Amino acid sequence: MKSKTAYLTPYFLWIALFVIAPMALILYQSFFSITGHFTFGNYEQYLSSGVYLKMTVNSIWYAFIITVLALLVSYPTAYLINHLKNKQLWLLLIILPTWINLLLKTYAFIGLFSQNGSINDFLRFVGLGSHQILFTDASFIFVATYIEIPFMILPIFNALDELNPSLVNASRDLGASAWQTFRRVIFPLTMPGVKAGVQAVFIPSLSLFMITRLIGGNRVITLGTAIEEHFLVTQNWGMGSTIGVILILAMFVVMFLTRDRKNKGGQIR
Amino acid sequence: MAGNVIEFRHISKSYDETQVLKQIDFEIEAGKFYTLLGPSGCGKTTILRMIAGFLQPTAGDILFEGQRVNDLPANRRQVNTVFQDYALFPHLNVAQNVAFGLEIKKVAKGQIAQKVEEALRLVQLSGYGNREISELSGGQKQRVAIARAIANEPKVLLLDEPLSALDHKLRKEMQSELRSLQRRLGITFIFVTHDQEEALAMSDQIFVMNAGKILQSGTPVDIYDEPINHFVADFIGESNIIPGKMKADYVVSFDGHEFDCVDAGMKQNEPVEVVIRPEDLDITAANTGQVNVTVDTQLFRGVDYQITAHDVNDNEWKINSIHKTTVGQLVGLAFDPEDIHVMRYGEDEATFDARLERYE
Ligand SMILES: Nc1ncnc2c1ncn2[C@@H]1O[C@H](COP(=O)(O)OP(=O)(O)OP(=O)(O)O)[C@@H](O)[C@H]1O
Ligand SMILES: [Mg+2]
Numbered sequence: 001m002k003s004k005t006a007y008l009t010p011y012f013l014w015i016a017l018f019v020i021a022p023m024a025l026i027l028y029q030s031f032f033s034i035t036g037h038f039t040f041g042n043y044e045q046y047l048s049s050g051v052y053l054k055m056t057v058n059s060i061w062y063a064f065i066i067t068v069l070a071l072l073v074s075y076p077t078a079y080l081i082n083h084l085k086n087k088q089l090w091l092l093l094i095i096l097p098t099w100i101n102l103l104l105k106t107y108a109f110i111g112l113f114s115q116n117g118s119i120n121d122f123l124r125f126v127g128l129g130s131h132q133i134l135f136t137d138a139s140f141i142f143v144a145t146y147i148e149i150p151f152m153i154l155p156i157f158n159a160l161d162e163l164n165p166s167l168v169n170a171s172r173d174l175g176a177s178a179w180q181t182f183r184r185v186i187f188p189l190t191m192p193g194v195k196a197g198v199q200a201v202f203i204p205s206l207s208l209f210m211i212t213r214l215i216g217g218n219r220v221i222t223l224g225t226a227i228e229e230h231f232l233v234t235q236n237w238g239m240g241s242t243i244g245v246i247l248i249l250a251m252f253v254v255m256f257l258t259r260d261r262k263n264k265g266g267q268i269r
Numbered sequence: 270m271a272g273n274v275i276e277f278r279h280i281s282k283s284y285d286e287t288q289v290l291k292q293i294d295f296e297i298e299a300g301k302f303y304t305l306l307g308p309s310g311c312g313k314t315t316i317l318r319m320i321a322g323f324l325q326p327t328a329g330d331i332l333f334e335g336q337r338v339n340d341l342p343a344n345r346r347q348v349n350t351v352f353q354d355y356a357l358f359p360h361l362n363v364a365q366n367v368a369f370g371l372e373i374k375k376v377a378k379g380q381i382a383q384k385v386e387e388a389l390r391l392v393q394l395s396g397y398g399n400r401e402i403s404e405l406s407g408g409q410k411q412r413v414a415i416a417r418a419i420a421n422e423p424k425v426l427l428l429d430e431p432l433s434a435l436d437h438k439l440r441k442e443m444q445s446e447l448r449s450l451q452r453r454l455g456i457t458f459i460f461v462t463h464d465q466e467e468a469l470a471m472s473d474q475i476f477v478m479n480a481g482k483i484l485q486s487g488t489p490v491d492i493y494d495e496p497i498n499h500f501v502a503d504f505i506g507e508s509n510i511i512p513g514k515m516k517a518d519y520v521v522s523f524d525g526h527e528f529d530c531v532d533a534g535m536k537q538n539e540p541v542e543v544v545i546r547p548e549d550l551d552i553t554a555a556n557t558g559q560v561n562v563t564v565d566t567q568l569f570r571g572v573d574y575q576i577t578a579h580d581v582n583d584n585e586w587k588i589n590s591i592h593k594t595t596v597g598q599l600v601g602l603a604f605d606p607e608d609i610h611v612m613r614y615g616e617d618e619a620t621f622d623a624r625l626e627r628y629e
Contacts, residue, residue, distance in 0.1 A: 169323055170356035172343040174370035174421060184369075188360045 023248060029241035034234075042242035052226070056246065059222040062141065063205035067152075069145045070201050071194065074152035078193075081153075082160040091157055098150045106214050109143050110134060113215070135217025143215045144208055151204075152197035159193025160186070195258040203251050223247055272334070274299045274425055274457050275320060280329035282315055282481075289315055291481045293329070297425070302451050302458045306468040307478030308504070313461040314353070317427045320459065322346045334424075344373075349418035353429040355410045357402045363389070363413050364398035370421040388420040389413075391450060408439045415450070425457045432467065444471055465505045469493060477501050485618055493546075497621050498612055502544045509547065511584050513611075515539045518628075521611050524560055524582055532611035534624040542612045547589040549608035552576070558601025562586050564594050578602075 033039045046052045081090045097105065112118050113133040120130040133139050163186065171181040207224035218225070223243050230240030275297040282290040290312045297303055305313045318324040319331060322343030330337050338346060349370070357366050367385045376384070389395050392412035397405075405413065411431055418426055428447075432440045448471050451458045462468055468475050469489040476486045485497040496502035502510055513523030518533035523543050535541065555561055562578035576588040578600070586602065594600055616624075 164354070164356065166352050166354055166356040167358060169321075169343070170350070170352060170358070171369070172323070173321055173348075173350045174417070175344045175373045176369075177344055180373060185358060189358075 026241045026244045026248070029237050030245050032238045034236045034238060039238075042238045045239065046242050046246065052243070055221055055223060055226055058220070059206050059224070060250070062144075062208075062220060062222060063202050065141055066144045066148060066205045067198055067202045069141065070148045070152040071197065073145070074149055074156055074197065075194070077149075078153045078156040078160055082157060087157075087161075091153075094153055095150050102147065103210065105147065106143065106211055109139075109146075109215055113139055134215065135219060137216070137220060140211060140216035140220050144205060144211055147211070148201040148205060151200040155196035155200065156190060156193040159190035159196075163189055192260065195260075198258055199254060202254055206250055207247055272299060273297060273332070274334060275459075276330075276332040276335075277316075277319075278330040278332065280316075280319065280326045280331065282312075282319070282324070283327045289481050290326070293481075293483060295476060295483060295486065297457060297459065299424070299457055300455050301473040302448065302460065302471060304460045304462060304468040304472040304475045305478060306462055306465060306475055306504075308463055311478045312481045313463075313478060314429055317350065317429050317459065317461055320346075320425070321348055321350050321427055347424045348427060349421050349423040349425075350427040351411075351414045351418050351429065351431045353431070353433070355414040355431075357410055357413055357417070359402050361402070362398070363394070363400045363402065363405070366402065366413055367398075367417045367420050369417060374421075384420050385416075388416040391419065391453075392416045393446075407434050408443065411435065411443065415447075419450075419454060419456070423456065425459060426451075428458060428460045430461050430463070432462070433464075440467075447471065469505070477504065479504075483618075485621075495610055495625065496544060496612065497616065497618060498614075499542055502542075502610075502612065507547050507587055507589075509545045509550075509584075509586055511543045511545075513541055513543045515541050515611065519606075521609065524580060524584060526559070528559065528609060529606040530609040530611055531606055532609075533628040535611070535613060540614065542614070544610040544612060545604055545608055547575075547587040548573075549604055550586070550588045550590075551603040552588060552590050552592060552594055553601040553603045555599045555601050558603035560586075560602045561599055562602055564596050564598050564600060567594060567596055 030042055031038055031040065033041055077094070081087050081094070084090050110117070114120070115130060115132075115134075117133070119133060124130055167185055167189070168181055171185045172178075176184060206222065207227065208222055209224035209228045212218065212220045212222055212225045223246065227240045227243050227247075230236045230243070273296045277293050277295050280290060280293040281288060293312075293316065305316060307313055315324065319326055322338070322341060322345075325339060331339050333341075333346065333348075358369065361369070364385050367388050368381050371381045371384055385398065386395070389397060392415050394409065394412050394416065397409070397413075402410065402413070411434075414431065415426075415428075431447075432443050435443060444467060447458070447460075460468075460471065472489055474486060475489055475492050477484045477492060479500055485492055485501050487495075492501065493505055496505060496508075499510055502508045511523045513521050515532075515535040515538065516522050516527055517537060518535075519530055521528055521530045521532070521541065521543060530543075551558070560580055562580045565577045565579060568575040573589045573591045574593060576590055576594060578586045578588060580586065588602065613621075
């Protein structure tokens with residue numbers, strides 16, 4: 001018993017220092033005004049000023065779009081890769097971009113999308129003239145989705161990979177077409193992977209900030225942008241923390257919505 | 270009900286270099302219990318997968334009720350499978366699993382409920398409809414898999430070693446249950462096993478396979494009493510296999526003596542193998558039987574004693590006897606001409622059948 005406690009101590013310490021303490025600090029900070037006085041004002045302001053609520057709705061909306069698009073791209077991709085011969089290699093190729101720094105990837109897109117970027121060069125070349133691509137909602141959503149896709153593919157791929165192939169055969173054997181098999185067997189059984197993917201994409205998408213500025217040109221203001229603004233520019237840590245608390249709450253809501261509903265072996269072991 | 274439900278014509282299957290099925294030909298008649306029997310890796314599952322439609326032959330034709338079905342996808346074949354690992358859908362409960370095929374066929378709701386009930390009753394699982402799959406024992410899962418298949422009223426039911434995961438007692442129980450289920454439903458069963466005892470107990474017809482070929486087909490009694498070659502004799506039941514020579518029709522020599530037998534149609538002095546089943550040997554006093562042997566070991570098995578012995582020519586003999594004997598003692602072995610079965614080297618099934626036809 002004692003040795004077990006000793007063995008677990010580093011993990012408890014880790015969680016206390018790097019998970020609980022920061023959250024407690026954020027919560028604590030959120031009760032202080034910019035002048036350093038204890039107050040509920042930040043929450044009052046958050047709830048009463050339309051700006052913050054609109055920002056929240058905005059964030060959720062964009063995160064939703066990004067998640068849905070990522071899912072639409074990722075599921076077929078994961079399904080396809082799972083049927084390829086060298087599936088692990090293909091998976092690696094898809095995961096590779098996640099090893100490149102986010103900022104670098106973002107700059108690469110600026111290079112592609114800007115007025116003098118490759119895409120506009122091409123459009124001018126084929127006679128379509130140049131277009132404003134950068135600093136639009138579409139480009140923001142595109143880049144954000146691109147960045148999130150590997151995080152969606154990975155859990156879905158794993159779920160598909162774990163799916164017992166004889167279940168698919170059984171379904172065909174019982175008369176189901178390929179599509180019926182997908183709808184009735186494959187998709188329900190890979191739902192845990194989809195949920196994990198949604199968690200991995202939706203929550204980070206709520207607080208995206210760098211891309212909103214560099215690609216979205218600050219036309220898209222999300223909660224992430226607001227936090228960055230408050231901590232780094234206006235130095236209003238209290239308000240920044242309040243939004244942080246809101247984000248943490250949102251995280252719990254998403255986790256709750258995507259939890260394993262009935263724990264009846266949705267996944268095959 | 271005459272006619273063949275399924276027919277394989279010169280079927281072979283290769284993966285790259287390796288040929289896993291070689292010129293398989295067989296006919297499956299409606300309403301019978303067939304067993305594919307053979308050692309691991311001989312191609313039994315491959316044959317089932319071809320019948321089910323999960324695998325295409327490299328060459329040859331598969332006929333279903335006279336129609337070529339090589340290119341018919343699995344979901345359009347009137348065949349259902351009980352998979353080796355059951356392959357029950359873990360996200361559905363027992364009733365939903367059984368209803369799966371019926372729902373796909375868009376059978377009316379009320380009728381589905383009734384058919385599910387009926388199928389579950391047939392496998393003695395009435396009242397288990399609302400159970401989750403994870404809450405079932407191995408034997409129950411197996412029954413659900415059978416219920417799910419028979420609910421669709423297939424023409425042919427394929428069963429791939431469905432009993433291999435069960436313990437001895439349950440296995441015996443399920444064997445007789447499956448057999449009586451088949452009789453009641455009148456559906457053709459094609460059952461795969463590598464357990465010869467199971468095959469003998471359950472089947473109308475057995476196909477003995479080895480290395481991608483069907484070596485012999487016939488009723489359990491035919492195959493047990495008249496195995497075509499060393500492999501079949503050895504694989505089906507225990508046997509004493511002794512090299513010998515055919516002296517004339519109905520006379521074979523082995524172990525330094527000539528014996529009367531019931532086999533004929535071979536060349537004079539043709540080298541052959543002689544099979545005598547251990548249970549056909551009776552232990553007598555020394556010099557009163559056909560051969561004298563010295564007892565080496567004796568093992569009590571409940572119903573009988575398993576005895577091993579050797580003769581003067583150092584041939585090993587296996588004897589099953591209900592009477593006890595003494596290790597180290599010289600005893601006689603008595604057997605009748607009918608107990609001797611003579612096998613030729615390298616005889617194929619067609620020649621074997623033709624020869625038996627001629628003198629029987
Ligand atoms: N996809 C494949 N690629 C190459 N060889 C294969 C493939 N599938 C099966 N084989 C080979 O085909 C042969 C027959 O396999 P099969 O599964 O039919 O054997 P089996 O008789 O069912 O054996 P068991 O009793 O172990 O289930 C085996 O030697 C196997 O290695
Ligand atoms: Mg097999």
